[in-house]
Amino acid sequence: MDLSTLEFTKLVELKSEVENEIKRREVEEKAKAKKQIIELARAYGLSVEEVLSKTVVARKPVEAKYRHPENTELTWTGRGRKPAWVQAWVDGGKSLEQLAI
Template sequence: MRQANEETVIDINYNDLSLEQLKEINKKSAAAIADFENRQKKEAIQKATEIAKAAGFASLEDMLAAQPAKQKAEPKYRHPENSELTWSGRGRKPGWIAEALESGKSLDDFAI
């Protein structure tokens, strides 16, 4: 088996190899993949850190902490008997809305 640089493709007839050889290839490939992914992550973090500093942040962590929190959608619908049960109209319908719609009511019946 010959070694290859990043541009060379190795053509191996895997059917000619023993189980031990195949396991060794598998082990070395998994290690090489993990090493490659770690290098990519480090490079990405380094680039993101440089961008954060160029934008005036002391660190990448400071930039990430400065992100505005997701705003919770205001409720548009309220349960008629339990005012604590509300729904914004986004996402999956709560059970009480689904049941009411099946029984013939409309969303307008629950509008706030």
Template structure:
């Protein structure tokens, strides 16, 4: 297909038609894939839920135990840090002042 003879408006219209055709074909591919999956499940005598592994399963949510506080601000006990994750600003300030973490450890 020679595109060099087309105007900008014609190229834009062609581009829009291409986008629409791509969307249409993508939908067709999804439908075709779904039909194939269902056919496979039926051929082995399994329901689609069993095939996908969602039948009879419950999702287990793990809860994390709280971590003990390892550092407290010497003047304000409400400022505390477990030692995990980013250092709070008060810890950064403490260390910048030439102090060590050992001096504020619990």
């Protein structure tokens, strides 16, 4: 179809028809997809609720790599910014290796 030969009003009409057909097919395709998803879930013994629920995986806390020699409650994993006590230790001329656990 050569669109350049159509009149403006015919193009506008055609555009409207195309948009309506797209909306109709979108509803149809979504219904088919929903049916396929439900069938697949049932085939694996899952409910739709199970498929849609978020599963949270609990992460193991990262173990500390550094500990303050005088206050053992102060620890640092070595990740992220250095805590103030670590920075003060290093700024005092001591090495980070001295804090290693």
